[in-house]
Amino acid sequence: MTKQETLLEFPCEFPIKAFGKHAGDFEEHIYTLIKQHVPELERSAITARDSRGGKYLAVTANITARSQAQLDAIYGDLSDDDSVLMAL
Known part of the structure; x- marks a missing residue:
């Protein structure tokens, strides 16, 4: 097995x-989902911004990434989640 090349240096x-519809607990849902992979994630590391029309919500989690595998797992969970329209 070869090590995947990445431009990132960890940590x-x-x-x-993560972008989704501005529904009830989307921000908290994203926090909970990411915290499964980043146990030390503080609630204060999460910010949210409404879309211009207020229909969508952009949630940003600023994490300390430990590995490419960790990032892949987070993005995998976000991609599999029906409430997430897009993840960057």
């Missing part, structure tokens, strides 16, 4: 963004 600060 590193890394922002994860």
Whole structure:
């Protein structure tokens, strides 16, 4: 098995963004989902911004990424989640 090449050097600060409909607990849902992979994630590391029309919400989690595998797992969970329209 060969090591995947990455431009990142771990650990590193890394922002994860998730976009979804501005429904009840989307922000808290994203926090809970990411915290499964980043146990030390503080609630204060999460910010949210409404879309211009207020229909959508962009949630950003600023994490300290420990590995590419950790990031892959987070993005995998975000991609599999029906409430997440897009993850960056």
